[in-house]
Amino acid sequence: MTRTNTAGARLRTAAGGANRWVVLVVLCVSLLLVALDATVLHVAVPSVTEDLRPSSTALLWIVDAYPLVCASLLILFGTLGDRVGRRRVLLLGYALFGTASAVAALATVPEVLIGARALLGVGGAMIMPATLSILRAVFPDRRERATAIGIWTAVAAVGAATGPVLGGFLVENYWWGSVFLINIPLMALILPLGRWLLPESKGNADGPWDVLGALMAAAGVLGAVLGVKRLGAGDPPLAAGTAGPLLFGAALLVLFVRRQKRRAHPLIDMRLFSRAAFTTSVGCIVLGMLALVGLELIAVQYLQLILGLSPLETGLRLLPLTFAAMAAGATGSYTLRRLGPRRMVGWGFVLTAAAVLLLVLMGQHDRPLLLTAGFVLLGFGLQTTLFSAYESMLSEAPAESAGGAAAIGETSYQLGAGMGIALLGSVMNAAYAPGLSGLPGVPEAAAKAAANSLGEAYQVADGLGGRAGRALHQAARHAFVNGLHVTLFVSAGLLLLGALMALRLPRVMECAVDPEPVGAQPVGAGPVGGGESAGRADGAAKVPATREPAETAGSARPRS
Numbered sequence: 001m002t003r004t005n006t007a008g009a010r011l012r013t014a015a016g017g018a019n020r021w022v023v024l025v026v027l028c029v030s031l032l033l034v035a036l037d038a039t040v041l042h043v044a045v046p047s048v049t050e051d052l053r054p055s056s057t058a059l060l061w062i063v064d065a066y067p068l069v070c071a072s073l074l075i076l077f078g079t080l081g082d083r084v085g086r087r088r089v090l091l092l093g094y095a096l097f098g099t100a101s102a103v104a105a106l107a108t109v110p111e112v113l114i115g116a117r118a119l120l121g122v123g124g125a126m127i128m129p130a131t132l133s134i135l136r137a138v139f140p141d142r143r144e145r146a147t148a149i150g151i152w153t154a155v156a157a158v159g160a161a162t163g164p165v166l167g168g169f170l171v172e173n174y175w176w177g178s179v180f181l182i183n184i185p186l187m188a189l190i191l192p193l194g195r196w197l198l199p200e201s202k203g204n205a206d207g208p209w210d211v212l213g214a215l216m217a218a219a220g221v222l223g224a225v226l227g228v229k230r231l232g233a234g235d236p237p238l239a240a241g242t243a244g245p246l247l248f249g250a251a252l253l254v255l256f257v258r259r260q261k262r263r264a265h266p267l268i269d270m271r272l273f274s275r276a277a278f279t280t281s282v283g284c285i286v287l288g289m290l291a292l293v294g295l296e297l298i299a300v301q302y303l304q305l306i307l308g309l310s311p312l313e314t315g316l317r318l319l320p321l322t323f324a325a326m327a328a329g330a331t332g333s334y335t336l337r338r339l340g341p342r343r344m345v346g347w348g349f350v351l352t353a354a355a356v357l358l359l360v361l362m363g364q365h366d367r368p369l370l371l372t373a374g375f376v377l378l379g380f381g382l383q384t385t386l387f388s389a390y391e392s393m394l395s396e397a398p399a400e401s402a403g404g405a406a407a408i409g410e411t412s413y414q415l416g417a418g419m420g421i422a423l424l425g426s427v428m429n430a431a432y433a434p435g436l437s438g439l440p441g442v443p444e445a446a447a448k449a450a451a452n453s454l455g456e457a458y459q460v461a462d463g464l465g466g467r468a469g470r471a472l473h474q475a476a477r478h479a480f481v482n483g484l485h486v487t488l489f490v491s492a493g494l495l496l497l498g499a500l501m502a503l504r505l506p507r508v509m510e511c512a513v514d515p516e517p518v519g520a521q522p523v524g525a526g527p528v529g530g531g532e533s534a535g536r537a538d539g540a541a542k543v544p545a546t547r548e549p550a551e552t553a554g555s556a557r558p559r560s
Helices: 003-012 020-039 042-052 056-084 086-105 110-138 142-173 183-197 211-232 240-262 270-274 276-306 311-361 368-396 399-436 444-450 454-464 466-504
Strands: 511-513 541-543
Touching: 020 056, 020 086, 020 110, 020 142, 020 183, 042 056, 042 110, 042 142, 056 086, 056 110, 056 211, 056 399, 086 110, 086 183, 110 142, 110 368, 110 399, 142 311, 142 368, 211 240, 211 399, 240 270, 270 276, 270 399, 276 311, 276 368, 276 399, 276 454, 276 466, 311 368, 311 466, 368 399, 399 466, 444 454, 444 466, 454 466
Parallel strands: none
Antiparallel strands: 511 541
16 A cells, blocks of 8 residues: 555544544535535526526526436435445545536536536535535534534535625626636545545445435425425416426325335335434424525515615625524534523524514615624524534434435425425515505506516516606515515514424433444444444434543543
């Protein structure tokens, strides 16, 4: 073995070694790229439209191909990583992500860009669950793992917030393809680093991998997410393009669950959902993302269309939310140890609901201090909830099922985001549209067109002109603000429902330490900790959260 290979092997040995923090840096860079790519294209859409001249349907697929494909394949690649090796899947995801980025940047027709975005979704689905499951493997001590997950979630918040700002800068100074080119040098750097530094880990490899089950899960999630997105776009619930994918996806997912219960070696152990903490954590992730994405979408419209801020000014106004989310992630481990999962998730939901109710005071005039305070509380509260829910979900899953558990968490994240746009968007539209009916001097056809959105209402009002145009413009503003208030009240109710759900979580953070570091076993070895300990399927030993961290991450004995 060469000196270089020996050094790499040392860094990839005992997962509890000091170099686990170097591994965390590599994983966070991976996540940052995926989070950036989820939002960086949004500001480039006008430039893409001008250059490639896609049809309205093609433009929709350019935007949606990435999240749809990524969400549908998370379970497939998460469970595949448990079988063939999480590091192997992650490195393949890096290579595919970099290649697809180059194809997207050089696309000259819409069809090529759609295909490249779909390949980016495949790469993202390989990367996302692998980062979280490797993190679970290299941090067997729950106290250190909580710190690592806090950093991981803070990086995700940074990536999602930085995407539009970075994309705007690149499009303004270069061309739309540059939003994809930035991935290539980073992937060229992280691929050899990941191969050298990351430890390989596997789950339970007993029995054949359920290919049919994996395809059923992928198609089922794709149908469900597509249907939810169509609802969010305003399509009627009973329309064929909405109800068809939803029913098809739901039927496949039901069949997938029944298949997994019957199999001796399932892709996902459905007994995980019999654990109250696991199921509740997944539900809290869905509710948290539902509130966050739906509210962010409406807030952007409010800042731009009611207050008249530019896209850059809107991004700057939302920065306090991002900074607060980063702070919550960075301090999450300490808070979790002091409060425990139940109180941390519950009070996180309550704080977020309070922030939402504070934002009800927003009107047609700018109140910067109120908005900043509301966004800070919103970011801190939601990130506190999401951090604790992710940590509890991952800690409840056995180490050998980390990939499947991570895939379930990421899928619930995507479903929550889609449901937030659909549900809160529908509430907003239902409260907004009635305010534009029966306006004197405004034709019925014009009022109906204006009811589609506030932006369209402004265009219709400009076309009408005169007193009728001014009346429609003012009525649309009033109706939007009224709809915003109704939506905020509904969102606050959902968040308080999440606080009640959190009562099913454990009161105390039970610090389980895996009996043996996953990274220390040979690549072909079976699962770690096959026995039962204190009722846990992963054979982990429990130690009080108030004690000092264990001497090594692989040791179950804490220091006295």
